Amino acid sequence: MKQFQFTFRDDKTLEEELHKLRQWVKSNLYSKVLIQICTEILDRERIGHVCKTIERMLPEALYAGCSSNGNIVNGDFSGGSITVVCTLFEYPATKVELLQYPLQADTQESIVKMLAAEVDKRPWVKAVELLVTIRGMSMTTLCEHLSHIRTGVQIFGGGAFCEDLEKDDACVFSKASGYQEKGIVFILFGGEDFHVESSFVTGWKPLGSFLNVTATDGCILKELNNRPAYDIYYKYLHIQNDEHFFNNTLEFPFLYRYNGIDIMRAPVASNPDGSLTMTSDMSQNVKARIAYGDPWTILDAAWKEGNRLLKFAPECIFVFSCAARRTFWGNSEVGKETEPYQRIAPTSGFYTSGEFLRTGDTVNQHNVTQVIAAMREGEAKEHPEKELSMAERTFEGKVSMINRMATFIKATTQELEEANQKLRNLAVVDAMTGVGNKTAYLEKIHSLDDEISRGTAYFSVFVFDLNSLKELNDKFGHECGDMAITDVAKALKAVFGKDNLYRIGGDEFIAVFDGTKQPDPEPCFRKLEEALQSQDYADRPYKAPLAIAKGVAAFRPGEDTEYRDVFRRADNAMYQEKAAYYRAHDRRRH
Numbered sequence: 001m002k003q004f005q006f007t008f009r010d011d012k013t014l015e016e017e018l019h020k021l022r023q024w025v026k027s028n029l030y031s032k033v034l035i036q037i038c039t040e041i042l043d044r045e046r047i048g049h050v051c052k053t054i055e056r057m058l059p060e061a062l063y064a065g066c067s068s069n070g071n072i073v074n075g076d077f078s079g080g081s082i083t084v085v086c087t088l089f090e091y092p093a094t095k096v097e098l099l100q101y102p103l104q105a106d107t108q109e110s111i112v113k114m115l116a117a118e119v120d121k122r123p124w125v126k127a128v129e130l131l132v133t134i135r136g137m138s139m140t141t142l143c144e145h146l147s148h149i150r151t152g153v154q155i156f157g158g159g160a161f162c163e164d165l166e167k168d169d170a171c172v173f174s175k176a177s178g179y180q181e182k183g184i185v186f187i188l189f190g191g192e193d194f195h196v197e198s199s200f201v202t203g204w205k206p207l208g209s210f211l212n213v214t215a216t217d218g219c220i221l222k223e224l225n226n227r228p229a230y231d232i233y234y235k236y237l238h239i240q241n242d243e244h245f246f247n248n249t250l251e252f253p254f255l256y257r258y259n260g261i262d263i264m265r266a267p268v269a270s271n272p273d274g275s276l277t278m279t280s281d282m283s284q285n286v287k288a289r290i291a292y293g294d295p296w297t298i299l300d301a302a303w304k305e306g307n308r309l310l311k312f313a314p315e316c317i318f319v320f321s322c323a324a325r326r327t328f329w330g331n332s333e334v335g336k337e338t339e340p341y342q343r344i345a346p347t348s349g350f351y352t353s354g355e356f357l358r359t360g361d362t363v364n365q366h367n368v369t370q371v372i373a374a375m376r377e378g379e380a381k382e383h384p385e386k387e388l389s390m391a392e393r394t395f396e397g398k399v400s401m402i403n404r405m406a407t408f409i410k411a412t413t414q415e416l417e418e419a420n421q422k423l424r425n426l427a428v429v430d431a432m433t434g435v436g437n438k439t440a441y442l443e444k445i446h447s448l449d450d451e452i453s454r455g456t457a458y459f460s461v462f463v464f465d466l467n468s469l470k471e472l473n474d475k476f477g478h479e480c481g482d483m484a485i486t487d488v489a490k491a492l493k494a495v496f497g498k499d500n501l502y503r504i505g506g507d508e509f510i511a512v513f514d515g516t517k518q519p520d521p522e523p524c525f526r527k528l529e530e531a532l533q534s535q536d537y538a539d540r541p542y543k544a545p546l547a548i549a550k551g552v553a554a555f556r557p558g559e560d561t562e563y564r565d566v567f568r569r570a571d572n573a574m575y576q577e578k579a580a581y582y583r584a585h586d587r588r589r590h
Helices: 011-027 044-057 105-121 141-145 230-237 244-250 295-312 324-329 339-344 397-428 438-454 467-475 477-496 523-535 563-584
Strands: 002-008 032-039 061-069 072-073 082-089 093-100 125-130 154-159 170-174 178-180 184-190 195-202 206-215 220-224 254-258 262-265 265-268 276-278 287-293 317-321 347-352 355-359 362-366 370-377 458-467 501-503 506-513 548-554
Touching: 002 011, 002 072, 011 082, 032 044, 032 093, 032 347, 044 061, 044 178, 061 125, 061 184, 061 397, 072 082, 082 347, 093 170, 105 125, 105 141, 105 184, 125 195, 125 265, 125 370, 141 355, 141 362, 154 195, 154 317, 154 347, 154 370, 170 184, 184 195, 195 295, 195 355, 195 438, 206 230, 206 254, 206 295, 230 244, 230 265, 230 287, 230 467, 244 265, 262 362, 295 339, 295 370, 317 324, 317 339, 317 355, 324 347, 339 347, 339 370, 355 370, 397 438, 438 501, 438 506, 438 563, 458 477, 458 523, 458 563, 467 477, 477 501, 477 523, 523 548, 548 563
Parallel strands: 032 061, 125 154, 317 347
Antiparallel strands: 002 082, 032 082, 061 170, 072 347, 093 184, 125 184, 154 355, 170 178, 195 370, 206 220, 206 287, 220 276, 254 262, 254 287, 265 276, 317 370, 355 362, 458 506, 458 548, 501 506
16 A cells, blocks of 8 residues: 655646656556545635546546545645545555445435445445535434444544635535535445554543533534523633634533543534534433643543554554644644654545544544544554654643643642532531431432333332330430431441432431342341341440331332332331331330
8 A cells, every 4th residue: 555645736736746646556556546635625616627637647546535624644734725645555455436425414314325235235345434514414313324334344534624614615526426515425445455443532621510411402502501501601711602602612612421432512603592503413411511622631642542553553544633623733733633643654634524433333423533544455564663652842832821721720620529529428418327318319309200200210219217216315315326327327338338328317218229120128128137236336325236117119100100109108118117116015116
């Protein structure tokens, strides 16, 4: 595999470079020639002229490309309008094919079905690269159906963009079907001697507390913590809801967990109602945090990825990098985060409106992310460098300030999180026993009532009450009663677990278990008696083991309409056992 990369602004340069390529191709044996074109110029006639020139000078070559927000050549920002990357595949078994389709929101499913059929016809396919016009359109359906492509096929790619970040204009084009303003190009790679490794790098770090995504509608993020989503950007970053909103928030995307990985989502616009239009769909009822770019962390992540790829020993690397990353670094320094890849192999790519990658069996749309595709033919060849190391750098200007501010933010955020956790514990933990208090219990009730209303409830309730507490208080004092309560709590925690227990009154405890794994009451009650019997009471005024009245009830679907129905049955069972205890001991209930 050989690769040639160049940037040009005029026809003379283009023809000179293509002439060199033609001479190289004629003097060497290659199985396939693939030319990838990235252009900041969104001019149909100009793009068509470039494609015709390639067809005339290299008729055997396949070509595909898209508009971009900037291009990467030789591991750095090209600074040029149009870039050409020519990959020559040397092994006869290597195959490359192009597919292209017009794309609308309602055709995504059918397009992927056609792609899947084409992939199934070609058992040699190992990877699919996609170039797609995504602005103003949800890609959720596309990603969901791409996830069903034959297992083992790697999928990666980027969204076409344009020079102006605030415009939706974009295009894709290829030898298969020409120029499309709404379209998708697939490049199929494979063969027994072809190898590919794909991955992603973010480096952005969470800022501040978790936010609950309380209302969404596709790519419209309506509410965070039950308030208009825009309020978060104004409150914490003082970003105005005006025409500059998009540019001002590019460096502060949301970070949240989705499909088992950390995904970033950036806002495209703030709407009059306070909702945010995001670059991609966001799920409801998840937790998200605003993220920020820490230069050192970003570079560290890129160099670590470089060392991982070093073992793969690629012969070329293609990078789909979000335009927000170019904005973050600036043109003069953005190459710092692609430098490690160029140290390994020729590296090219473009700055996107969104990045796509299959992780496991799931295809995700990323934002503010680098997606990397590394390729080679044949067995891995030993690289001259055994390990990549990032040179010590002194950041200057803006980046220096950001790096120092990032260190400050990290430290203060950690302090705030620790303080918030302490406050949370004070608010919901019973100080005497260490189990949940009544506030925590009421939150649990509210959660279970919500599950009942949604038809997803499955839980059981255990109720406990210490027998003869009043007698202990009267005989030995209230300090002794507190000792008895802590002893009971110790036994209950040993059997039922601290996280499931709540103290809702003086000597009243409740254990709640939800989910499919419900404890068997009888063995639990036996273990509780054993725990009470085995405790050391030597330093207690009372020497005999304590006695507890117990009751339990499980939720009955179709019968119970609220948590209170289940609790009432458990509480009644507990009082029946308490009454039996006092009858057996010939004493009045205290």
